[in-house]
Amino acid sequence: MNIRENLWDPVAGFAVTFTTQFKKPVTEQYPFEKMPTAPRFHGRHQLNRHPDGLEKCIGCELCAWACPADAIYVEGAENSDEPDAEGNSQRFSPGERYGRVYQINYLRCILCGLCIEACPTRALTMTNEYELADTSRESLIYEKSDLLAPLQPGMEQPPHPMLLGDDEQSYYAPESIVR
Amino acid sequence: MSEVSTGDTTTVNLTIDGMPVTVPEGTLVIRAAEEVGVQIPRFCDHPLLAPVGACRQCLVDIPDAGNGRGFPKPQASCTIPVAEGMVVETDNATASKAQQGIMEFLLVNHPLDCPVCDKGGECPLQNQAMSNGRGESRFDGQKRTFAKPINLSPNILLDRERCIVCQRCTRFAAEIPGDPGIALIDRGARQQIGIAEGRDFSSYFSGNVIQICPVGALTSAEYRFRSRPFDLVSSPGVAEHDACGAAIRIDHRRGKVMRRLAGNDPEVNQEWISDKDRFAFRYADAEDRLRYPMVRDADDPSTASGHRAPLRPASWLEAFELAARGLAAAGGVGAVGVLPGGRGTVQDAAAYSSFARDTLGGADIDFRARPLSAEETRFLAEHVRGRSEVTYADLDAATEVVLIGLEPEDEAGTIFLRLRASTLRQAQAGAQRIRTIAPLLSPGSAKLGAELVRCTPGDEAAAIAGLTDVAPTAVILVGERLATSPGALDAAAALADTTGAKLGWVPRRAGDRGAVEAGAFPLDAHARDADQIIEGVLAGDVRALLVGGVDPDDTGDPAAFLAALDRAEFVVSLELHPSEVTRRADVVLPVAAVTEKTGTFLTWEGRPRPFPKVFDKPATYSDAEILGQIADRYVAMESAAPPLPEGLAGKHPRRAAAGAAVGAGAFRLSTWKLMIDNGSLQMGDKSYAATARPAIALLSRANLHRLGTTVTVTGDRGSITLPAQAADVADDVVWLPSNSTGRGVLADLASPGSGVEVTSA
Numbered sequence: 001m002n003i004r005e006n007l008w009d010p011v012a013g014f015a016v017t018f019t020t021q022f023k024k025p026v027t028e029q030y031p032f033e034k035m036p037t038a039p040r041f042h043g044r045h046q047l048n049r050h051p052d053g054l055e056k057c058i059g060c061e062l063c064a065w066a067c068p069a070d071a072i073y074v075e076g077a078e079n080s081d082e083p084d085a086e087g088n089s090q091r092f093s094p095g096e097r098y099g100r101v102y103q104i105n106y107l108r109c110i111l112c113g114l115c116i117e118a119c120p121t122r123a124l125t126m127t128n129e130y131e132l133a134d135t136s137r138e139s140l141i142y143e144k145s146d147l148l149a150p151l152q153p154g155m156e157q158p159p160h161p162m163l164l165g166d167d168e169q170s171y172y173a174p175e176s177i178v179r
Numbered sequence: 180m181s182e183v184s185t186g187d188t189t190t191v192n193l194t195i196d197g198m199p200v201t202v203p204e205g206t207l208v209i210r211a212a213e214e215v216g217v218q219i220p221r222f223c224d225h226p227l228l229a230p231v232g233a234c235r236q237c238l239v240d241i242p243d244a245g246n247g248r249g250f251p252k253p254q255a256s257c258t259i260p261v262a263e264g265m266v267v268e269t270d271n272a273t274a275s276k277a278q279q280g281i282m283e284f285l286l287v288n289h290p291l292d293c294p295v296c297d298k299g300g301e302c303p304l305q306n307q308a309m310s311n312g313r314g315e316s317r318f319d320g321q322k323r324t325f326a327k328p329i330n331l332s333p334n335i336l337l338d339r340e341r342c343i344v345c346q347r348c349t350r351f352a353a354e355i356p357g358d359p360g361i362a363l364i365d366r367g368a369r370q371q372i373g374i375a376e377g378r379d380f381s382s383y384f385s386g387n388v389i390q391i392c393p394v395g396a397l398t399s400a401e402y403r404f405r406s407r408p409f410d411l412v413s414s415p416g417v418a419e420h421d422a423c424g425a426a427i428r429i430d431h432r433r434g435k436v437m438r439r440l441a442g443n444d445p446e447v448n449q450e451w452i453s454d455k456d457r458f459a460f461r462y463a464d465a466e467d468r469l470r471y472p473m474v475r476d477a478d479d480p481s482t483a484s485g486h487r488a489p490l491r492p493a494s495w496l497e498a499f500e501l502a503a504r505g506l507a508a509a510g511g512v513g514a515v516g517v518l519p520g521g522r523g524t525v526q527d528a529a530a531y532s533s534f535a536r537d538t539l540g541g542a543d544i545d546f547r548a549r550p551l552s553a554e555e556t557r558f559l560a561e562h563v564r565g566r567s568e569v570t571y572a573d574l575d576a577a578t579e580v581v582l583i584g585l586e587p588e589d590e591a592g593t594i595f596l597r598l599r600a601s602t603l604r605q606a607q608a609g610a611q612r613i614r615t616i617a618p619l620l621s622p623g624s625a626k627l628g629a630e631l632v633r634c635t636p637g638d639e640a641a642a643i644a645g646l647t648d649v650a651p652t653a654v655i656l657v658g659e660r661l662a663t664s665p666g667a668l669d670a671a672a673a674l675a676d677t678t679g680a681k682l683g684w685v686p687r688r689a690g691d692r693g694a695v696e697a698g699a700f701p702l703d704a705h706a707r708d709a710d711q712i713i714e715g716v717l718a719g720d721v722r723a724l725l726v727g728g729v730d731p732d733d734t735g736d737p738a739a740f741l742a743a744l745d746r747a748e749f750v751v752s753l754e755l756h757p758s759e760v761t762r763r764a765d766v767v768l769p770v771a772a773v774t775e776k777t778g779t780f781l782t783w784e785g786r787p788r789p790f791p792k793v794f795d796k797p798a799t800y801s802d803a804e805i806l807g808q809i810a811d812r813y814v815a816m817e818s819a820a821p822p823l824p825e826g827l828a829g830k831h832p833r834r835a836a837a838g839a840a841v842g843a844g845a846f847r848l849s850t851w852k853l854m855i856d857n858g859s860l861q862m863g864d865k866s867y868a869a870t871a872r873p874a875i876a877l878l879s880r881a882n883l884h885r886l887g888t889t890v891t892v893t894g895d896r897g898s899i900t901l902p903a904q905a906a907d908v909a910d911d912v913v914w915l916p917s918n919s920t921g922r923g924v925l926a927d928l929a930s931p932g933s934g935v936e937v938t939s940a
Contacts, residue, residue, distance in 0.1 A: 060294035061407045076295075076404040096327060097295040097404050120294045 037128045042111040044129040045104055047147045048122065050171050052163035053155030055092050055148065056123030059099030063115035063124055071108035072115060075101035081161065089159045094168035102144035106132050121172075193245070193265040200261075208256035208267055209237055219269050220278055220307040222285075222393040223345035224257035227449055228354055232258040234345045236285070236307065238277035240268040253277040275311070282312040288323045288368060289394070290340045298395030300408035304343065323368050331361060331372075332379040333869035334400055334458065335389060339371045342396035348372060348388035355451060357599060357626035358382035372396070381870065383592060383854045386457040387450075390440050400866040401458065402438045406430075411437060417780050417788040418456035419522070419689045419773045420860060423593035424782035425452045429460075429774065429793050436460050436774060436793075447571060447782070449600075453592035454870065455854055461863030462772070467756055469769035471798075472498030490767060495798065499805075502766040503812035505749040506539065509723030516712035516721045517544040519699050520728035521688030522860070523802050524778030525787070528690060528697035530803035531727065536698075538810040543721070545701060545709035546694035547662075548728075549687075550735035550930055554669060555662035556708055559695050562672050562682060567785035569654055569683035575601040577654040581646065581680070582615040583671055584639060585658030588623025589854045590687050591783065594656070598627055616642045618849040619877060619908040635912060636849040637932035640666035643674055651679035659686040660851060663931045685783040687852065693781040710735055716743035723749040727802060728770075730859055731759045732918075737926035738896065751809075753802050756859065768805050776801040844934035845911060848894065850924050852917040874919035877906035878937065882913075889940040894929025900940045913937050 028035050037043065048056045059076030077100035080090040092098040115124055134140050151157060164170045189204040195212050202211045207230060209219050222234040238253035245262030253273055268274055286308060293299040328336035346363065349372065353359040360380035364373035374380050389397045411430040416439070418425040426442030439460055441452040462468075473490040474497065493501070509515050517539070519531035528546060535544035545551075574580065574597050587595035598613065605611040613629040616639055620631040634642035639661060649655070655675050661667045675682035686692060694700065701708045707715055715721035717739065724747045731740040744750055744763040752764035761767045774793040778801065781787060800808075855861065855871040876890055883905040891900045892913060899920055908914060913935060917924045929935050 058295050059404065060299075061410065062294055065300075065407070065409055075406075078404050095295065 037130065039128075041126075041128045041130065042113050043127045044106075044132060045115070045142075045147055046125055046127050046149050047099075047102065047144065048125060048149050049151070049155060050094065050164065051154065053151055053160070054094055054158050054162065054171070055098060056121045057099040057102060057144075058093055058095060058097050058121055058123070059102075060097070060120065062118040062120060066114040066118035067109075068112065068114060069108045069110050071105045071110075073101065073103040073105075074099050089161050091161055092158045094162050094164075094171040099144065102147060104142045104147065106140045106142060107137060191261045191263050191265075193261050193263070193267065195267045196269055202261055204261070206261050208239065208241075208254075208259045208261055208265075211261050212239075212256065212267070212269060217269050219256050220282075220311045221257060222303060222307075222343060223347060225347055225350075225391060227451075228347065228350045230258045231346060231350060234285070234343060235281045236278060236311075238274060238281060240271055240273040240277075242266050242268060278311045279313055282308055283317070285343050286312065286316065287318050287320075288340070289343065290322060290324075292338075292341060292395065295404075296338075296341065296395035297398045297403060298392070302395060303393040325371070328398070330379075330400070331374055331397070332381060332385055333866045334454065335380060335385055336398045336400055336403065337372055338396050338398065341394050342372060343394055344370055344372075345393060347391045347393065348397060351388055351391060352380070352382060352385075354603070355387070355596060355599070356382050356384040358384070361388075379870075381872075383453050383455070383588060384451060384596070385870070386454045387441060387452070391450075399438065399458075401864055406432045406437045414791060414793045415442060416773070416793065417689075417790040418452060419780070420453075420455045420459060421591055421593075422686045422689055422692055422780075422783040423448065423591050424689075424780055424786060424788040425456050425593050426788075427452060427456055431774075431793060434794055434796075435464055447786070447788075448593045449596070451593075451596050453854060454867065455592070455861065458864050458867035459861040460774075462755065462860045463774055465756060465863050469754060469756060469761070469767065471769065473761075473767040474498055474501050475765045490761075490764075495800075495808075498766055498768055499808045499812055502751045502768070502809045503816065505751065505765060506723055506725065506809070507813055507816050509749050512539075512541045513543065513707075513715075514721060515539050515542040515723045515725065516707065516715065517542055517699075517725045518548065518709055518712065518727060518729050519544065519546045519694060519802070520548045520726070521546050521686065521691040521694060522728040523690040523694070524773075524776070525690075525693035525697060525781055526778050527727070527802035528694040528699045530806040531694075531725075532697045532699040534725070534806045534810055538813050543701065543707035543712050543715075544699050545707070545712065546691065546699040547709050548730065548733050549659065550663045550925070551709060552662045552665070552668075553708065554665065556701055558668040558672060559684070559700060560702060562668075563684045563692075564695050564698075568681045569656070570784045570786065571597050573654055573681060574598055575604075577601075577611065577652060577681075578605075579612045579614070579650050579653035579680075581649060581653060581655045581674075582613065582617075582624070582629065583643060583655065583657045584616070584661035584664065584667065585656050585685050586615075586617070586621050586623055586851055587656075587685075588621070588626065589851060590658060591685050592854065594685065594783075595623060595627070602628055614646075616646075618847075618912045619906050619914060631907075633909065635909060636847045637664050639664040640670040643667060643670035646674060649674060649678040649680050653678065653680040654683060655680050656683045656685050658851075659684070659691065660931065683783060689780045692783055692785060693779070696781060696785070713739050713743045716747050719746075721747070723747060723751075725751045725753075726760050726764070727753050728755065729760060732922045732926040735925070735930060737922070753805060758859070769799075770805065771796075771799045771801045775799045844894065844929075844936035846892075846913040846935050846937050847911055848892075848924070848929055848931055848933055848935045849908070849912055849914040850917045850931045853919055856916060856918040857920075857923070858918060871919065872916070874901050874916050876901050876903040876937075877908055877914040878903050879908050879910045879912070880905040881910055882937070886937060886939045891938050891940040892928060892935050893938065894933065894935040896925075896929055897927045899924070899928050 061074045064072040064074050076097050079098050084090050190201050191204050192201050198215045200211050200215050212219050219237045221237040232255040237256045239256045241254050242249040243266035245264040325339040328338045331337050349361050352361050361372050389399050410432045414429045416427045416429040418427050425448035426444035428440040428442050430438050439457050441450050443450050472493050474493040475490050476488045517535040535542040602611045613627050614632055615624045615629040616632045616634055618636050632642055657671045731737050734740045750764040751766045752760045753768045753770045754761050775796050777792040779787050779789040853872055890903045891898050915924050921927045
């Protein structure tokens, strides 16, 4: 035992403590203050829309196929340009098929993002929203209505006819990007 | 048909990918490769269709064709037969380059529809593009486009962009059922599958083209977008719509059947099933399906005034108890009639049989829910029960087949396809001869190349007696309809006896043969048959009825059957859907559909076809389980009613034969059920129903000329007005489909073989 061990070392151990005392605290005051996430944070999913409001989802179930947690349930159905009995359009997406039922069970979802990679139309993406806690199992099964992106200006709530062109090519390969 | 066994055992030795193979002479290289586990990619090749070499995907390198010289270019292995000493390379640089090149060409115009395509996930093109194609496309031009799906028939959609023109579907249509309604049209890149303008691809077997299409070009209208292959759980099954026992695959998702596909059973249906087996399954999920037992309160004061109390829901235990009590109250041998119907499994039929004989102490039972005769009862006991003379293999081998009262295309689809295949095969070597005893040559019989032995309906016995040149190697198939023709079944049995030909009985319903084996019909002369049970009810001798899946309109006399249900003091009904029987029943017990129970069907040959349970639904019981529960309660209680007076049992007068030669009309009525008609297990699929052949009366040309194209047929039970067409029938015969209009011919018109009047409408 020498002087250094007896006197200096105990004081040196507080070096971090003392320096931190004079720094700004890093504690986040969640939930009173919400900090932005990293831009590519894996949060709640979103089902996107085409510029006229039609859904991008084609009900192909590739997301459900890719899901390692079996959290996604999809049922497809056929679009039709024939108005139904009440005269409403029966078109929800361009092309032949749309997702009639779309559910994500956030009790199962591990937010891994494999479904996003699988989606062939970029209908499914992830938002940065991370507040996915609730008090019942039912409320954590998100339906299509919960997941669909909000209508932006210029968008119209489906079902409605294709507004961007005559066929689905005007959605998937508009003039601007065709070679 | 590429797999013709010539009976010759000459074998050939060759080398495939360095492995020695020995196969029979004439084997195709692609098949020989399968023997050693080498999978050559292919689209157009199908083991049951003639080789055509259309898609060129199966190109292989043959450096030595067996004569020391090789082919200079890759060859299509699906059309090249093996040769002694041949050397085949399926995976060397030449073969791989050829296969990848073909795949690249096929994908040039194939759209990137995979995410929305019903075939995606189970698609040979997808799989083989992965195994034998390039990773990246080099094509940057515009793909050829067509308007998206067009209907080939109400059932079948064609997406021409996806088609790779392998011609499996057109070859199937022409070769297997003989309905060449689709063909290649146009040339070059616009080449496509097409139908004649305004004419659907009409075939009872059309659904098979959906299954054999190697891309998603042909899809089912009803299955469209309903699920993806990886959602589906597959269970093996047996088709419940006819007595052929076709193997099927039931694909289901979340407790609902999504689609049915043909199973592969080389001994029975090979890989084909009829559209009825494929599409008619929605009845089990129908909205109006009975879900819980219902009972009628006997104590309701309104019963005294002749009106019955309404049915009310009840618990299973209460329903069992009331059923047992009601049957016991009817009491006594002969006071209860049991009519199981012909839709049950062997186990169900055995349960009905045991319930009637053991529990009820010898009650009358008869499974036949159709016109019948005492002659048929005798025939079933002597020539059908416990025998298994004819099998599908015998049909293939027979030099001659005689069809009597049987239209295979309408009534036994698998027999039709087997007969057609064997006829075509034997056409090369001696020709199988098919003769049909019928009033007219139906389209189905014409496709079999059958020779018509014309007879007036009801006079089949004379026509059978007229057949003197039947070979001992022949097979005689008699249909259940022959019961309505006096003397015909006896004559057929006598014909088989004298000639030594094999005799087979072909019922329509899946459960009929099983019910015969289970003894669910009158086995001794004292017992009542179904008609006598009905008469017994009307006479007051039979007081209670236990009815299984019987549609009153199918029975010999629908009006009498309904009157008997009204007259009976106590009726127990075991049914799937509300019917005329359940409306009149005192206890209604919902039964399991075939997907909800395990069991066994017997084919017309007597071959057992067991099937497992697909869905395990709570509180769903098969007929056998329900009868077991009632039986337990029945034996526990003393039979309260006194036995019938002495001397009554055993005397069951039969009304004058209602069948032939009754009715004043100048026309004899010929009728059978079309495959797709108004049957109660065929409800719920609009696209399928739309493929039914229209209800049309067939008359001779002279009569049609005289009466016009819309006629009214009047019999002793009513009249039917329908369009008429000319056919090759005698001037005194009119043909109608049995169950394609209204309540059907038996309820609305007259019994088959009887006289009817035809007038201009």
